[in-house]
Amino acid sequence: MTNHWKDIQNADVVLVMGANPAENHPCGFKWALEARDERGAKIITVDPRYTRTSAVADHHLQIRPGSDIAVLGGMIHKILDEGLFHEEYVRLHTNASFMVVEGFGFENGLFAGFDQAQGAYDKTAWEYELGSDGFVRRDLTLQDPRCVFQLMKTHYSRYTPDVVAQIAGCSAEQFLAMADIVCSTGTADRVGTIMYAVGWTMHTVGSQIIRTAAILQLILGNIGRPGGGINALRGHANVQGATDHAIVAGILPGYLSVPSPAQTSLASHLAESIPKPLVPDTVNYWGNYPKFLISQLKAWFGDTVGPENEYGYHYLGKPAGDATWLSMWDQAHQGRLEGLVALGFNPLLAGPDVPRLLQAMANLKWKVVIDPFMLDSAEFWRAPDVDPADIQTEVLFLPATHWVERAGSFTNSGRWAQWKEQAIDPPDGVRSDTWILSELFWRVKELYEEEGGAYHEPILNLQWNYLNQREPRLEELAQEINGSDLRTGELLSSFGQIRDDGTTTSGNWLYTGSFTEEGNMMARRGTDDPSGMGFHHDWGFSWPANRRVLYNRASADGDGKPWDASRPGIRWTGDKWIGDVPDYGPTTPPDQAGAFIMTEEGVARLFTTYLVDGPFSEHYEPVESPTPNILHEDVPTNPLIHWYDGVRETLANGRDDYPYVCTVYRVVEREHFVTSNVPYLVELMPDFFVEVPYGLAEEKGIKNGEQVRVWSKRGEVQGVAVVTKRIKPLIVNGETCWTVGVPVHWGFKGITTGSMANNLTPFVGDANTSCPEFKAFLVNMEKA
Amino acid sequence: MDISRRELLKASALAGGAGLVSALGFDLKPAYAAAHDLKISNAREFKTVCPYCAVGCGAIAYVHGSGGINTVNSIIHVEGDPDSPINGGTLCPKGAAQMQLAMSPRLQEGPLHREAGASEWTEVTWDWAMEWFARKFKDSRDASFVERDEEGRTVNRCEGIGWVGSATVANEDAYLITKTMRAMGLVYIDHQARI
Numbered sequence: 001m002t003n004h005w006k007d008i009q010n011a012d013v014v015l016v017m018g019a020n021p022a023e024n025h026p027c028g029f030k031w032a033l034e035a036r037d038e039r040g041a042k043i044i045t046v047d048p049r050y051t052r053t054s055a056v057a058d059h060h061l062q063i064r065p066g067s068d069i070a071v072l073g074g075m076i077h078k079i080l081d082e083g084l085f086h087e088e089y090v091r092l093h094t095n096a097s098f099m100v101v102e103g104f105g106f107e108n109g110l111f112a113g114f115d116q117a118q119g120a121y122d123k124t125a126w127e128y129e130l131g132s133d134g135f136v137r138r139d140l141t142l143q144d145p146r147c148v149f150q151l152m153k154t155h156y157s158r159y160t161p162d163v164v165a166q167i168a169g170c171s172a173e174q175f176l177a178m179a180d181i182v183c184s185t186g187t188a189d190r191v192g193t194i195m196y197a198v199g200w201t202m203h204t205v206g207s208q209i210i211r212t213a214a215i216l217q218l219i220l221g222n223i224g225r226p227g228g229g230i231n232a233l234r235g236h237a238n239v240q241g242a243t244d245h246a247i248v249a250g251i252l253p254g255y256l257s258v259p260s261p262a263q264t265s266l267a268s269h270l271a272e273s274i275p276k277p278l279v280p281d282t283v284n285y286w287g288n289y290p291k292f293l294i295s296q297l298k299a300w301f302g303d304t305v306g307p308e309n310e311y312g313y314h315y316l317g318k319p320a321g322d323a324t325w326l327s328m329w330d331q332a333h334q335g336r337l338e339g340l341v342a343l344g345f346n347p348l349l350a351g352p353d354v355p356r357l358l359q360a361m362a363n364l365k366w367k368v369v370i371d372p373f374m375l376d377s378a379e380f381w382r383a384p385d386v387d388p389a390d391i392q393t394e395v396l397f398l399p400a401t402h403w404v405e406r407a408g409s410f411t412n413s414g415r416w417a418q419w420k421e422q423a424i425d426p427p428d429g430v431r432s433d434t435w436i437l438s439e440l441f442w443r444v445k446e447l448y449e450e451e452g453g454a455y456h457e458p459i460l461n462l463q464w465n466y467l468n469q470r471e472p473r474l475e476e477l478a479q480e481i482n483g484s485d486l487r488t489g490e491l492l493s494s495f496g497q498i499r500d501d502g503t504t505t506s507g508n509w510l511y512t513g514s515f516t517e518e519g520n521m522m523a524r525r526g527t528d529d530p531s532g533m534g535f536h537h538d539w540g541f542s543w544p545a546n547r548r549v550l551y552n553r554a555s556a557d558g559d560g561k562p563w564d565a566s567r568p569g570i571r572w573t574g575d576k577w578i579g580d581v582p583d584y585g586p587t588t589p590p591d592q593a594g595a596f597i598m599t600e601e602g603v604a605r606l607f608t609t610y611l612v613d614g615p616f617s618e619h620y621e622p623v624e625s626p627t628p629n630i631l632h633e634d635v636p637t638n639p640l641i642h643w644y645d646g647v648r649e650t651l652a653n654g655r656d657d658y659p660y661v662c663t664v665y666r667v668v669e670r671e672h673f674v675t676s677n678v679p680y681l682v683e684l685m686p687d688f689f690v691e692v693p694y695g696l697a698e699e700k701g702i703k704n705g706e707q708v709r710v711w712s713k714r715g716e717v718q719g720v721a722v723v724t725k726r727i728k729p730l731i732v733n734g735e736t737c738w739t740v741g742v743p744v745h746w747g748f749k750g751i752t753t754g755s756m757a758n759n760l761t762p763f764v765g766d767a768n769t770s771c772p773e774f775k776a777f778l779v780n781m782e783k784a
Numbered sequence: 785m786d787i788s789r790r791e792l793l794k795a796s797a798l799a800g801g802a803g804l805v806s807a808l809g810f811d812l813k814p815a816y817a818a819a820h821d822l823k824i825s826n827a828r829e830f831k832t833v834c835p836y837c838a839v840g841c842g843a844i845a846y847v848h849g850s851g852g853i854n855t856v857n858s859i860i861h862v863e864g865d866p867d868s869p870i871n872g873g874t875l876c877p878k879g880a881a882q883m884q885l886a887m888s889p890r891l892q893e894g895p896l897h898r899e900a901g902a903s904e905w906t907e908v909t910w911d912w913a914m915e916w917f918a919r920k921f922k923d924s925r926d927a928s929f930v931e932r933d934e935e936g937r938t939v940n941r942c943e944g945i946g947w948v949g950s951a952t953v954a955n956e957d958a959y960l961i962t963k964t965m966r967a968m969g970l971v972y973i974d975h976q977a978r979i
Binding site: 005006024025026027028030202233234235236237238239240241242243244245246247248249252253258261262264299300301314315316317318319320323324325327328331332336337338339340341342343344345347350351352365366368370371372373374381382388389390391392393394395396397398399402403404405406407408409410411412413414416417418419420421422423424425427428429430431432433434436437439440441443444446447448453454455458459462472474477478480481507508511525527529534536539668669670671674675677678679680681684751769770771772774 | 905
C-alpha cells in the first residue's frame, strides 16, 4: 500500500477493484466504511461478481474477468477528454511535460520498437528526448504532440465508453455511472483511493493493470495524499515482509537487484543499478544503491569482504535468466531440479495447473516440507489418482513452530512492522524455523569443511555471530537487519547513516530505524495521533523511516502548502516540513527538488521504460478468452508473454469446447489452505463449491446444491453448485458471456477435503512479474 | 499521563460499576464479583498479530500456566487488541478462531521421512532428519553448481535446488532464509507473493 489501512478513512471515493476486502480483509475494510459513515465517501466495486464488498458499496459495476485495463483506460480517456484532471498536480508532480523521441507510437496492437524475431521491444524507441545539457526536454504547455501528456491522450482516446462496454460486457451508461464517481476526485479538495489485490496482479497483463491505476490516480492528483494512493491488499500475515526481505527471485533485501551474469564486476553491477538523473533537480535516491548493497554484504560476510574482493560480490549467484515460480517449476518439469525446500508453503495447491505441478514434483529427487501442519504438498505422492509406487521422490517432513510459539515481527499491507510476543512454548517434537535453518547451515558448512566440494567460500564466510548459534534470537536478527556502525558498534537510527566504505552494516536498508539504540521500534504501542490524520507514528515501525504515506511530498503544492488544508500529509513551515515523516529532505525547501525522490525524473511516471510490455498500458485479452480483441484482432494477447515448452498445447483454442469464463477467489471463513485444520472454520464453510449464475444453471439443468463438474483443458473439479444471481450474463462484443467462480481453499488433506481449484488454471504468467493468470480462463461445466 | 484506549476502557468499566451501586441504592457486589470471575482472570497476556491476512490485526493471547520450565502452558483465549490503531479490538471469523489454530490437535510432532516409492511415512529423529537434509542439500548443490557459464563469466550459482516460502514466517526468519540461501548460491527462490 502506498498509504495504510487507517488512512482509508480520509478518502472521498474508495474504488475497490480486483479485490473483495469485506470478505478477505474485513477489519481493514472497516476504514472504508468509516470514510463512508463519517465523511460521506462513496464506495465503488468493479468486479465480475456481486461480492460481499458490493453488498455494502454505493455502486457496483459487473465486468468480465480480464477487462480491467479497458475499464481503467476508459476512465483515463474520460478524464483527459473532459478536462477532469488535477492540472496543477499533473504539471508539478508528473512527467506529463517530458518529450519523447521522434517515431514513438502505437499501431496494430504494438508499441514502437517491437522486434518480431526477439519477441521483445527495443526500448530506445520509448526514450525521452534529451537536450544539449543531457537532461530531458520539456514542454510545459503540454501541447507538443510528442510530450507525454499528448501521447497519453492519444493512446487512451481509443477507450471510448462504447469500446469499454463492448470489452467489459456492461453498457456504456453503466460504465459512465461508475466512472462519474471515480473521476470526481481530480480537484484539490477531493481525494480518492484504490483498493486492489490479486484480482489485478493475477493476469498476463497484471503489472499493466496496476500501471493504468497509477496513471489514473496521478492525473487525478491522488498519489501521496492522505485518503489517496494505490493500496495493494496483501493476503498473508507477512507476505509484505517476506517480499521486503527478498524471499523472491531477482531481488535482494530492500529491493536491490540480484546481479546478472553480464555484470561481471561489482563496479558494473553498481553502474547499471544507479539511474542517471534526467532532470537537474532530482534527488534520484537510488544513487545511494552502492551504500545499501555494500552494507548488506558486510552484514552477511563481515570482515571476510572488503574492497579487495569487491565486498563479496561474486559470493552471490547470478541466475541464467528468469528464476521465478513458473520457471522453477518448469525446471522441475524438465527434470533439471534435484531438490526443493518448501517452508510455510503448500505449493501444490498454490498452482497453477496442478496436474503439471504433480508431474514436476515427481521429477524431484528429494523434497523437504517444513510446516506446523501436514500438507498436501508433503503427501503429493498419495494425492488422488497417484500411485505412491510410481513416485521415486524422497520426502522429509519437518514440524515447525507456528506464529505464537515464536516471537518476531510481521509487516502488514500498510508497511507497518509490528512485533509479536511468544505466547507459548512449542511441544518437544517441534523446532523453530530459525533452528531448522541454522542446523541446516551448520551441517552443510561442516560437510564442506570435512570433504570439500563445489565453490563454498561464501558458506565458510557467512557471518553467524549469534549468542546461540544453533537458534539465533529474533531480536539479534532484527538488529542485524537494522544495521550498525562498525566504528562505534552502535545501532544505526536511519538509513541516511549507511555508508559505502565498509564501515556500516545493514541487512535491509528499508528497515534501518526499526531497532535502534533506543530499542525495538516495531514493539512500540503508543496510541497517540496528534495530527488526527491516523498516522500513529508511535505504533510499530513503518518502512521507510517510519513514514506512513509514501510520496507524501506530492500531498502539497509547489509552495509546500497541502492541497487540502483539512487533510494535510506534510506542510512546509518556512524552514522545515511537519506532519507525516516527509518523503523529502526534512529541511529541503519545496522548490529545490522534484517530489518523487526515488525516480530519476524527480516526478511520477505517466510514461515509463521500466516495464517490458509498453510505456503505457494496453488491453490484451487473457490467454484463454471467449472473444477476439476488438482493438487489434491480430495481437489479441500480451505479445511479451513468456511461453514455457508444451504450455500452448494446454490452452483452449477459443470458446467452442470451453464456453465459460472462470475465475477463482477466497471466502472469509478460510485462508488459503491452513484453515482446513480449524474446526470452527471448516464447520462454517465445509465444502468446495462452484458458483453458477442463475440463468446458466437453468440452461444446463443444474439446481442449487447439486453436484457439478467443471473442467478446463488442464484438469477438472467437482463440487456443490451454488446457483446465484450475483453473477449476471454479460454481452461481450455482441455475444452472451457467462462467468463461473470457484474458491481456492480445498485439497486432499484437512478436516474436510475437496477439489483443488488450481487443477483448472493455466501455466502462464504476467510479462513483467510472471505472476500466473489465475483470474481469467475458460472452462466447460455439466451436472455431475 | 499517557492512557491507552484499553486502559481507558478498563477505567470506565470500573467507574460504571461504581455508578451502578449508588444509582440503584443497594449493593450488587456478590453478583458483580461472580460476573468478573472470568476464565482469563488468572491468565497471562501476550500481544500478538493475527496469522492470516495482511491487515495486521493486533490480538491478545491469554495463556494459562505459570510459565515455569516444567509446566505446560496453553492458550485459553484469543481476542482482538483494543489498543491497535488498525483493528481497534475487532477480528474477523478467522481471527476470532485463532485459538483453534494455535492449540490444534492436528499440529504435527516429530520429523517424518518417506522413502522413494513408499506408501507410508516413517518416523525419524531430528538428528537423523537434519543429517539427511544437509547431505541431500550438499550433494545436489555440488552436482548442480555452476561457477562459470558458457561465456566464461563468474556466476557461482546453484541450479539444482529450489526454495519456496514463506509469507507466514516473521521478518527475522525471512531475512535469515534469504541470507543463508543466497550464500548457498541458490537462485530459484520465491514465495507466496508471486502467486
